[in-house]
Every structure is written in structure tokens, then in C-alpha cells.
Amino acid sequence: MGKMSFFVGAGIGYILGARAGRERYEAIKRGGAKVWENPKVQSGVQKVEAKVGDVARERGSVVTDKVASAVKSKLRGGQTQPPTPPQPQP
Structure with a gap:
């Protein structure tokens, strides 16, 4: 029921x-x-958009560098530095 x-x-x-x-x-x-x-609302929206654009420009390269570093690390199998080639034996 x-x-x-x-x-x-x-x-x-x-x-x-x-x-x-x-x-x-x-x-x-x-x-x-x-x-x-409302003009007051649109004024606030424009301020927020401008701030977001400024922060994105300032922080964009930092984020890009971090992402590139993480991708490279994953492609190397988790190694943080490229592998060194073996040294020839005398």
C-alpha cells in the first residue's frame, strides 16, 4: 500500500x-x-569577468607548466628526471 x-x-x-x-x-x-x-547586476558581472580574466592570465602559465610536468612524468613511468644513458665500458 x-x-x-x-x-x-x-x-x-x-x-x-x-x-x-x-x-x-x-x-x-x-x-x-x-x-x-539590472545595470547593477551587469556591473558586478563585468567586474567578476575581468577578475577571472586577470587571474587566468597570471596563473595560466603556472598551471600549464604543472600539467606539462605531470604529463611528462607519467609518460616516463613516474620518473621525475629523464633516464641517463648507460656509460660505455672501457
Whole structure:
């Protein structure tokens, strides 16, 4: 009885939600767009975008170097330095 009542309740909720759901969704969407288009919000977004770009430029080479080093290490089988060639015997 527990599973059946859950599914019946979920079905009724879905039907009732679907009737008013689209209108409410559109209202929320309009409200979100209104907030997003607010000049104060856009000013904040531009500041964040600029900061992210600055940090990416500053830290990009460090990250690239670390990734390259890690990849090279994995390709060498975990060795941190390239293997030295054997010395010829006299």
C-alpha cells in the first residue's frame, strides 16, 4: 500500500503542477531576466569577468607548466628526471 499511495500522490502532484506549472515557470523566468538585466547586476558581472580574466592570465602559465610536468612524468613511468644513458665500458 505504501508504494501505491506514493505513486498515486506523485501522479496527482504532477497533474496539478503541470496545469499551473508553465505559467509559474514563465513568471519566474521573466523575473530572473529582469534581475539579470539590472545595470547593477551587469556591473558586478563585468567586474567578476575581468577578475577571472586577470587571474587566468597570471596563473595560466603556472598551471600549464604543472600539467606539462605531470604529463611528462607519467609518460616516463613516474620518473621525475629523464633516464641517463648507460656509460660505455672501457
